Every structure is written in structure tokens, then in C-alpha cells.
Amino acid sequence: MNDVNIIGAGLSKFGRQPGTSGRQMAVTAIGAALDDAGISWPDVQVAFGGSDGAGLADTLVAELGFTGIPFTNVKNGCATGGSALVSAVNAIRSGAADIALAVGFDKHPRGAFDPIPAEWGLDDGYGDAGLMVTTQFFGSKIARYMGVHGITPPTLAKVAEKAYRNGALNPNAWRREPMTADEIAGAAMVNDPLTRYMFCSPGEGGAAVVVASAEATRRLGARGVQVRAISHRTRRFGSFEVFSPAVQGTGEPVSVTADAATAxxxxAGIAPGDVDVAQLQDTESGAEIMHMAECGFCEHGAQEQWIAEGRTEIGGVFPVNTDGGCIANGEPIGASGLRQIHEIVTQLRGDGGDRQVPGAPKVGFTHVYGAPGISACTVLTV
Structure with a gap:
């Protein structure tokens, strides 16, 4: 299997940016990624990218340059960025290109996501019943999980508290004001047990990643971070997912996250315990908690002790979402997965500044989860 390295990663600012389109944020992120890689747009041989509602990624060539390369649009919910990266990596592995780019971007309006049932293979009655409201799904999923595994409400607030504290150290984050666990727990309830500040918000931003073959990395003299593994999975029967919130079959629901992480x-040929820093999808506080176990980093129910002991803090033994995650950055759907990659690359290079994980981390992990049950994971190493 051909080695693939990330040689460039770039972001736009995240958060409300009046007067700046999602396309402009994408172009900013791509420019930053190209500069980081030490190349220009004509050096890119193939590209993949997408957004949920800010336009078609392939049309960015109007701003980037008409070089004639293949540019494929990707739309996989919150896993859009991760899926674009899978495609870019596979293009290098196959020998179809030496240098490829993945980009994700979005610019969502204020308020909750408003998906259309027909676009998800559902009839209108599903929406009429309120089952398209994602906050309701996440509330019911974590409530069930807490009951089964003994997680208590204060732990939800501690996860969000960490997110805002880390976001305050991230110059690209949207939410940069720390909040206490008491403030978070005492905020207005959205869907029990999740309060307002335990959720991420639909947001705005762009992220881009340049990947290259080992030969191209050497030729360019780039600071490569190796893509040791990358996986992408859809749901199996018996899963409990956004827009499909039912426990089917017998026993515990299966997990698309667990399937993607295991793969x-x-x-990669390594174990979860070898990971030095991780980015886990945190659409809300409960998601980070559940994904810690679903990705294999701890036993179900152990998260409460881990968080109480500070293990997931920047200075802990297993730092999670060092850039503030979705809770502090918001969720521009197309960009989130590649924002995670940017953060892990930053950490593995030792460029995290005030939020740098100590001890020169060598192995990083990213995980995205999207509706209606799709996940992408990576293992990155230096």
C-alpha cells in the first residue's frame, strides 16, 4: 500500500462572518493549505470536496484557477470532510495522482438544522412528528446511554466546560470565552438532559488538506504527517442513528463509529491505547462521551471517572478536542472533519502554541459522525 502524507493543512476563521461567503472561506482555507505545503494550485492533480448548503466545491476553480483537474463533489452529512479526505488519500494510494486536495466548507443560518425528510429517504410524516429535529435525537440517545452506563449530568457540563476552555486558546475558534460547568448546567434546557451550551451550533468555516505520495513529499521537502490509516463506514442493521432512532434486533445497538474506528x-496496526491526542465528534457533550468508548479508548461507563480525573484535558493522558471541538468551533458541516485533521497535524508538528499537548505526541486520531449513520476515522503519525 502506497504511503500517503499530509503536507499541508489550512483553515478559515470559524463562526459568524457577515459578508463572507462559504466559498470565500473555502478559498481562504485552500490558500492556507497550499502555502503550508509550499505549493501552488497548479501543482494539485486531483481534488475532492463539499458542503451541505454553501455550494458545489468543484466550482471553486473559478477562483482557484482553470487547470482542468478532476474535482469531485462530496456530500456525506457531518462526515463530508472526512469522506473527501478518504477519496483524496485513495487517489494517491492508487497511483492516480501524486498530490491531491480535500476541502470542506459551509455557511449555515442561525438556528437548528432543518433537514428535509425526502432527502434522507423518509416520508413527510417523519418530519411532522418532529423526528427530523437533531437536538431531540441527541438528547434521547445520551439519556438512554446515561441510564445504561451510569453517566451523571454533571459530566455533560464538564465536557462542554473543557471545550470552551480549549476554544479560548484557539485563534480560529468561534466560541472563545470560557464558561464554568455550573453556567453550562444551569443554562436553558434544549432536549433533556442537554442544555443550550452543551450543543454545538450550525456555523461557518472552511478547512482544506493537501496529501501527497511519499516520493512527492521527499521531492518537495515537506513536513509530512503520515496517514497511517483512514476508514469510512455506513450503518449496519441494529444501529441507533440520526433520523433512525430505534433500537432494533436484540441487545445493545451496533455502532457505525465502532466499525469505522476498529477498521x-x-x-494502522496499532491499538487505541497508542493514541496521544484525539479529535472526536462532539455535536454535543454526550457525543464526545459516547464516542470515547465507541472508538475503543475506554470501557462504556468509564468516561465519568476519566473526565473527573482530567484525563481528556490538554495536559491529561488522553487529550480530546484540543481545539475546542464542534462545541467551541461550531459545525459548518462540510468543514468539521477536515478541521479535526488540521488540529491533529498541528499537534503532531508541535505547533499548538498555548494548547499544545506536552510530551511531543506521535500518534493522533480523528473521528467524525454524521446522519443518517456514517463515520470516518483516521490514524495519523509522525
């Missing part, structure tokens, strides 16, 4: 670790 990534098997491909």
Missing part, C-alpha cells in the same frame, strides 16, 4: 486501528 482504522486494524489498518
Amino acid at each position: 482504522a486501528f486494524e489498518q
Whole structure:
């Protein structure tokens, strides 16, 4: 299997940016990624990218340059960025290109996401019943999980508290004001047990990543971070997912996150315990908690003790969402997965500044989860 390295990663600012379109944020992120890689747009041989509602990624060539390369649009919900990266990596692995780019971007209006049932293979009655409201799904999923595994409400607030504290150290984050766990727990309830500040908000931003073959990395003299593994999975029967919130079959629901993470670790030939820093999808506080166990980093129910002991803090033994995650950055759907990659690359290079994980981390992990049950994971190493 051909080695693939990330040689460039770039972001726009995240958060409300009046007067700046999602396309402009994408172009900013791509420019930053190209500069980081030490190349220009004509050096890119193939590209993949997408957004949920800010336009078609392939049309960015109007601003980037008409070089004639293949540019494929990707739309996989919150896993859009991760899926674009899968495609870019596979293009390098196959020998179709030496240098490829993945980009994700979005610019969502204020308020909750408003998906259309027909676009998800559902009839209008599903929406009429309120089952398209994502906050309701996440509330019910974490409530069930807490009951089964003994997680208490204060732990939800501690996860969000960490997110805002880390976001305050991230110059690109949207939410840069720390909040206490008491403030978070005492905020207005959205869907029990999740309060307002335990959720991420639909947001704005762009992220881009340049990947290259080992030969191109050497030729360019780039600071490569190796893509040790990358996986992408859809739901199996018996899963409990956004827009499909039912426990089917017998026993515990299966997990698309667990499937994607297991595949990534098997491909990488390492264990979850080898990871030094991780980015886990945190659409809300409960998601980060559940994904810690679903990705194999701890036993179900152990998260409460881990968080109480500070293990997931920047200075802990297993730092999670060092850039503030979705809670502090918001969720521009197309960009989130590649924002995670940018943060892990930053950490593995030792460029995290005030939020740098101590001890020169060598192995990083990213995980995205999207509706209606799709996940992408990576293992990155230096």
C-alpha cells in the first residue's frame, strides 16, 4: 500500500462572518493549505470536496484557477470532510495522482438544522412528528446511554466546560470565552438532559488538506504527517442513528463509529491505547462521551471517572478536542472533519502554541459522525 502524507493543512476563521461567503472561506482555507505545503494550485492533480448548503466545491476553480483537474463533489452529512479526505488519500494510494486536495466548507443560518425528510429517504410524516429535529435525537440517545452506563449530568457540563476552555486558546475558534460547568448546567434546557451550551451550533468555516505520495513529499521537502490509516463506514442493521432512532434486533445497538474506528486501528496496526491526542465528534457533550468508548479508548461507563480525573484535558493522558471541538468551533458541516485533521497535524508538528499537548505526541486520531449513520476515522503519525 502506497504511503500517503499530509503536507499541508489550512483553515478559515470559524463562526459568524457577515459578508463572507462559504466559498470565500473555502478559498481562504485552500490558500492556507497550499502555502503550508509550499505549493501552488497548479501543482494539485486531483481534488475532492463539499458542503451541505454553501455550494458545489468543484466550482471553486473559478477562483482557484482553470487547470482542468478532476474535482469531485462530496456530500456525506457531518462526515463530508472526512469522506473527501478518504477519496483524496485513495487517489494517491492508487497511483492516480501524486498530490491531491480535500476541502470542506459551509455557511449555515442561525438556528437548528432543518433537514428535509425526502432527502434522507423518509416520508413527510417523519418530519411532522418532529423526528427530523437533531437536538431531540441527541438528547434521547445520551439519556438512554446515561441510564445504561451510569453517566451523571454533571459530566455533560464538564465536557462542554473543557471545550470552551480549549476554544479560548484557539485563534480560529468561534466560541472563545470560557464558561464554568455550573453556567453550562444551569443554562436553558434544549432536549433533556442537554442544555443550550452543551450543543454545538450550525456555523461557518472552511478547512482544506493537501496529501501527497511519499516520493512527492521527499521531492518537495515537506513536513509530512503520515496517514497511517483512514476508514469510512455506513450503518449496519441494529444501529441507533440520526433520523433512525430505534433500537432494533436484540441487545445493545451496533455502532457505525465502532466499525469505522476498529477498521482504522486494524489498518494502522496499532491499538487505541497508542493514541496521544484525539479529535472526536462532539455535536454535543454526550457525543464526545459516547464516542470515547465507541472508538475503543475506554470501557462504556468509564468516561465519568476519566473526565473527573482530567484525563481528556490538554495536559491529561488522553487529550480530546484540543481545539475546542464542534462545541467551541461550531459545525459548518462540510468543514468539521477536515478541521479535526488540521488540529491533529498541528499537534503532531508541535505547533499548538498555548494548547499544545506536552510530551511531543506521535500518534493522533480523528473521528467524525454524521446522519443518517456514517463515520470516518483516521490514524495519523509522525
